[in-house]
Structure formats: structure tokens, C-alpha cells
Amino acid sequence: MNVKTEQRTIRQAGDKQSSREKILDVATDLFVEHGYTGTPLSAIAAQLDFTKAALYYHFKSKADILSGILSPLLDTIDELLEQAPERFPDAQQRWEFLYNYSQVLLSHSRAVEVLAINSSNSWLPDEIKERIEYHRRRTMELAMLPDMSDEDQVKAIVIMDMLHREIVFTDDRMVVPGMKPERRREIVYDFIREALEATAAGR
């Protein structure tokens, strides 16, 4: 009997999640808190009152659990990138894309967090590593406009990084006391959009 089974995220009412979903949910929490290599399967099993062996019915390996967490995010980004043209001709269309991109990240913010916390990628399955590398390269390309100066390219890169960070670190860190998350997001998005538009004007 395990006394300490605190629920770290809000589960569905009635707890109708499948075991697979429960495992992914708990694993996400632990991977964010202790990192992937820092989280043994025994910890995931313990929080669910499962045994380690039970996990292997649903996933073929520890890395497979990680893939299960990240895949929905990566799939959605793939879809978004497929719809995008080779390059955006103007700042307006670029911003629309980047905003949509940020919404995708937000809708999978837990998975984004897992990636951000475990920024040493060496233990990631190769397939996942390649997809992430492609996403990074492609979104950077799309953050650029034709004939941009070197200076504005650097700025666009830095601003894109800011956009990524905003998804991950709003909840608990670096927050102005008493400010609602929505308000903060609004301010940051405005700041990002204005800074990006300045790079469009300067070219």
C-alpha cells in the first residue's frame, strides 16, 4: 500500500484515463521535475501503485514512454509546417505563422517542458532527435524574411528563442507578483511582435 501518491496535475474527473494515459501523465511530471535520466521506472510505477513490469505491457522501453509524451507535440508541429510556404513574403504573414506555432506549443506545453528541462538530448531516440532538429531549423527559416540583414537575422533568432521560453517558464518562474498569466502573455507577445516587426522594417 503506497501512502504517498500525490497527484501533481489535475486529472480528469472520475479518473477515466486509460492506464497508458496515466503512465504518460505521471512520467511527464517526473521527467520535468527530475529529468529523464534522473527518473527511474520504479518512481513512475510507485506513483501509480503499479509495478515496473506493468509499465512494460503499455510501453516497450523507457525511451518509448518518452516518445509517447513527445509524439503528439511533434506530430502537430509537422502538420503546421506542412501548411507553410517555403518563405513568408512579409512580416504580417510571418507573425501569423509564429503566433499559430506558439499556440501549438502552448496546447502541448507539458511536452514542451519535458524537452526544455532535458536540454541535453543525447539520450533521445534518434528518430525524435531528427524531427526536433528539423523543426528547429525550419521554424528559424520561417522567422526570416527575404533579404534580411545579418543583424536582423540574429535578432529574429533571439526573439524566436524568447517565444519558446515564454511557453515554458511562465507558470512558476520569473513572474511579476500578482500578475495574471494572461496579462503577462499579452505583454510578452506584444513585445515580441513589435521587436519582430522592427526587423522587418530595417531590412
Next chain:
Amino acid sequence: MNVKTEQRTIRQAGDKQSSREKILDVATDLFVEHGYTGTPLSAIAAQLDFTKAALYYHFKSKADILSGILSPLLDTIDELLEQAPERFPDAQQRWEFLYNYSQVLLSHSRAVEVLAINSSNSWLPDEIKERIEYHRRRTMELAMLPDMSDEDQVKAIVIMDMLHREIVFTDDRMVVPGMKPERRREIVYDFIREALEATAAGR
């Protein structure tokens, strides 16, 4: 006999480093590449043609090696923070401090990288965790000016985060092809300074 002992960073000519320094050097490389929990002591020992047991003459635990890597950085930040006033009255003095702060981070950039890569802090010794938390809070305070609006506070936070990121990720990622690191740094610093000054003007 270990054949594979590639040197990952440039060592001093003549290899006059003490064993302690060698261990810290190699451990830094591996902690950045595979993370702290992802790096066994055997990997550190193997790259030095030491045995695991030999490491325990110089350090009392794995966490102690980590402390050895981080302490010089944390000590230097402590010194800088001791010299700072409670608050900076104007944007000029604030920027001077933040620039000095960035130079400190740069002069210990490998240690900063170790911290950034292992952003899940749960395995850090408590003493180190507390020092880092204090540094983060204090530098954020010092990035603020008196009577700043909420909006400008958020911007200052985001910009400070940008400054941190610039220290860590210049070398290998998100770089404009063919651009020298010095040029990039110059552009980013200018961007940061201008953005920060805008928050001073807006209050």
C-alpha cells in the same frame, strides 16, 4: 589500456593540470553532453584513464564534483552582488551592472552551461540550490528600476532571460552561418541594451 581518450576541450600545454582540475574539466564536458544524472562516474574515470576509486580521493561524492564545477562561478557572482547597491537609480548604472554580470557569466561559461543543460535542479545540493535561487532573485531585482510599470517589469524579466541565454547558446546553436561570435554578441548586446533602455523611458 583505454584507446578512446579524446580530449574534448583545449588543455594547458604540457598538461600540468592537477588531477583535481582534470577531473573537473572532464566532468564538465560530460555533464554538459549527457546531463548530471546521465553521466556515471565510470565515464569520467574512463576518459582520464583513472579508476572510479581514484575520483574519491579528490572528491567525496558525485555531487561534490558538481559543486567543484559550480562554486567558482557562484563565488564570483556573490562578489559582484555584494558590491551592488540596493537598487539602481537609473538605466545607465543598471546596464553597467548587467554588462559586468554578463562578463562574469562569460568568464565561467562552461559552468553556466552545466547549469543550463541540467535545468532540472532537484539533484543539486541544497546549499547550491539556495545560492542560485538568491542570485536569480537578486539580479532580477537589480534589472528593475524604481517605479517601473508592470509591463516594463515583465519586459525586463524577459530581456534578462535573453541575456542569460546569449551566454549559453552562442557557440553551437542558432547561429547565422559565417558570422563571428564577437559580431553576434555585439548585435545581441546592442539589442538588449536598447530594449532595456526602452523600459526605462516608458516608466
Next chain:
DNA sequence: GTCTATAGCTCGATAGAC
């Protein structure tokens, strides 16, 4: 100051009962 040897444990993963 570095070694061999090993304790004591936990890891990821598997076999097979129910």
C-alpha cells in the same frame, strides 16, 4: 595519489503465473 576488489544497491528489462 592511484590502485584492485567488492559491497550493497538500483537500474532497465524479461519470463511466466493469474
Next chain:
DNA sequence: GTCTATCGAGCTATAGAC
């Protein structure tokens, strides 16, 4: 679908020789 039981490997850390 989850269990008990267990394997072999790898882990941190220690004891004690040299």
C-alpha cells in the same frame, strides 16, 4: 492488464593494498 520473481548490468561508494 497487472502481477511476482528474477536476471544481468551498472551504479555510487568504501576498504585496504601499494
